[in-house]
Amino acid sequence: MATPQKKPFHLAIIGGGITGVTLAIALQRRNIQCTIYEQSAGFGEIGAGVGLHPNGVRAMEICDPRLVDGFNKIATRNKWPSKDRVWFDFLDGTSTVPAPELKPLFTVDGRGPNEGGGVHRARFLEEMVKLLPGDIAHFNKRLDTIVDDTQGPTGKMLMRFYDGSTAEADAVLGCDGIKSRTREVAVGKDSPQARCKYSHKYAYRGLIPMEDAIEALGAEKAENAQLWMGPDRHVLTFLVNRGATMNLVAFVSDPNEWPNRGSLVQPATKEQALEDFKGFGPNVLNLIDKIKGDFDKWGLFDLADNPVSSFCKGRICLVGDAAHASTPHHGAGAGFCLEDCATLASILDDDSVQSASDLEVAFQSFDANRRERDQWLPQSSRRAANIYEWRSSELGRDYDVIRQDIIDRQAYVWNVDLDKMIAEAREDLAERMTRSREPPTLVPSVPSNVQAVSSPAPRILAHLPPNWHLIYADPSPRSAQIPFPHTTLRSIIIGSPLRSARLLPFTPVTAFHKTKMRWSQLVAAVAALSSSAQAVDPLPFPTSCTGVTATRYQNRVDSGWKMTKLLGGLRQPRTVIWDPLGNMLVLQATRGVSVHTFGADGCVNSSTQIVTNVGLNHGLSLTPDGKTLYASSQTTAWAWDYDAATRKVSNQKVVIRGIGQGIHSTRTMVVVPQAPNIVLVAVGSNNNWDYQSGSPATGRACIKAFDMSKVPAGGYSYNTDGYQMGYGLRNEVGITIDPAGHAWGVENSGDDFRRTVNGQSTDIHIDNPGEELNYLGDPTKPNNNWYGYPTCFTVWGANLIRDAQFKTGDQFVVTPNATFNDASCVGKSVPPRLTLPAHTAPITNAFDKDGANMYVTLHGSWDRQPASGYSVIEIPFTKTAEGLYEPVAKADSQTGFKTIWGAANPGSCQSMGLQQSNCFRLAGLGWDPAGTRLMVTSDNSAEGEIFMLAKK
């Protein structure tokens, strides 16, 4: 953090709340110039409390250690020494037992004593503002719009304010909170991401003098933090003002719409609050009665339903609530804002950020390193509130399970290693900066004078051009310890730079190895041997691999299978494929593509990164001849020439561009082996409910096919080029091709489902809708069928939908009405060929060699308790008289698959984010060329792992 000179750029911070002020302090400390534009007449916060925890405190320390001093000056913690570790005692708010005698239902401890506390917001802001130079803020500046003129005459970002004034800066940091205008400008004002949605909860907030609180509850309950649980409502209390005041927040679930979108705060009366808490016991009612001063009720809005696709757009970066507004049920919103500030300030301070033109890349790095954690919060927070209010259909009032659930979620909030995250962000920044400054690294392609064949010598001789060598490789090369040990390659023709035409009838490869003679040529020649793929020997099955740590998470292998961990320490391995020489290629999300070779023991003996591209996040496929590699980011698909012998790529080009963005960011790519010019590309919906995607023209919730022999200059446009391979497919992350050349997809279906009939709404989400195995047909011909999304979904748990007689595999609509009901799905929507359990999240599928079984990774649920998935399943298939393939089980079966490997106790798996979980998150899967080893990846961000499975 030593920036001796000012960086040659100036940043505008829109908004002077906790985020804007902290960020300004952190930037000032790093000698980075900035100006705050605040709409109010001065810095100001409301007179309520805010709790900050170890993560927030560490973030403050990174921003500027003086912030922690200011915080500690006013932070208030539980008063009783016996409670100094307690986050909240959870109490039954409906109880009529007087508070002093009331026993907690359970207690959740914080991380440790003195690692956080509650502060009065206004006092805290006052302490922070003391650290700012007086001239840093401009008040009464309400941002109206931003114009990007960085390529124009000024070279700046231009801001206009409602008072008619303007200002310019090199970049704009939107810290303007929940109703962020900067967000509107960045995502477009008509985008659903522009505005927060009502979470159907509101809160009364108030302060109570401590002597009144003690009178109502007794000293123990008043002087230490409490969470009063109850049906559809909950109340929490903690100390502020050095214990002189109790901060109370009383939350109410509200089926109605918020009355005034223009204002999140409505005046309220104590009577209304008391009315709302009818049914609660006298402890809570007495406390509400004691609130002094203004009485407001706050509508709780968030971005949970419409998370922004990116925290940045060009030179605009969203920070704090502007980026990820959340309901407050983890008491963590401000803490996450502070984490943002620490990360962004550290990124901008990095030596690699040298000029204004580097800011865009710096913001992308901020987005890549913060978004997953930040967007977890609004999701988890909503869920936490429902748990506190006994609204969770799975957890109900089982306090052991509730307590564990809360502990796990809070641990995710508090136990973050922020220093490590920031170090990783800087690493990521370095990679991005390198990439942005250099053209993509390309390696030399196969020399033009190299060819290879695997046919017998006499034929080779007949075709031998002048000045070429014929070399036989050792037919049992494993003993020779060379890097392509499992090929049965017998004969290669290598062009001779020695310009001699010498025939070598048999030259063991060892000889070449020993002398290093023509080694590169020999290896290069192997690349061309795609036709030898079928001749690849099985890999040995190692029982362990030297240097590879034990499997990170407990797991259970079916008795007919065995498993060994092959690799660890990878970055989110998502997809695994093979080249014809038996090298394994892995797409590591946010890093690129690596290639791995195998030693004689079946363990990986070398790993090389061949593509560096932090945008790559899932899609990876190779033509059967091993010569063309495809990979995708959220918006773009690329192709490279690939050389299996040298394991290098060259000639990178964009083949598909302009893919839309949304919460589902993976773009699965699959080359059709029987028609290798055809590549299928899947795009998911941009939200849980993406209503527009019912039209295939949106290019969402669909699969399209592209002929790669005819790619136009600059690449195909995803939305307007190619042909349809099915639409109404919510998120078909897994696609594979059966031995007959037909495509099969596995689909992730929706979350948080309720069935509403005649105004009566029932939570059906725990077992509905089912995930889907869809038959997509012959990919060489268009498939214009609709598969139901976002209207027709598939039943897994028929028992939960009590208003109609369903069986597994039937399709239903969530709110049937006169114009479209369940029956309307029949004939219009193609149902799945087999249904899989709800929320298991199938994300990769692959057939074994003869098409007898399909294998599917189930990434695992987040929207279900007990959790499900976290496994690999085997779905038996059969070949029909027509030579086609289909699952053995009938479409209404719930038993058409079996688990061959999975988490030891999947029900207890918790996933706080896509890649964050206390279990492995199985992602990619693929059979080796010999068809005897099944490789499976886990993309858990704690450790990316690859496992080898084989039948015993």
Ligand SMILES: Cc1cc2nc3c(=O)[nH]c(=O)nc-3n(C[C@H](O)[C@H](O)[C@H](O)COP(=O)(O)OP(=O)(O)OC[C@H]3O[C@@H](n4cnc5c(N)ncnc54)[C@H](O)[C@@H]3O)c2cc1C
């Ligand atoms: C009831 C409740 C309880 C909470 N409790 C906790 C808690 O205990 N712990 C915790 O960590 N978090 C808590 N939070 C969350 C926390 O309050 C927020 O995450 C945090 O305050 C957000 O800070 P911010 O600076 O990003 O946004 P804000 O505090 O909203 O600040 C935004 C600033 O931008 C200004 N602004 C807005 N629009 C414009 C414009 N167009 N031009 C110029 N200026 C503009 C505003 O005037 C304001 O000053 C709670 C939230 C609520 C609602």
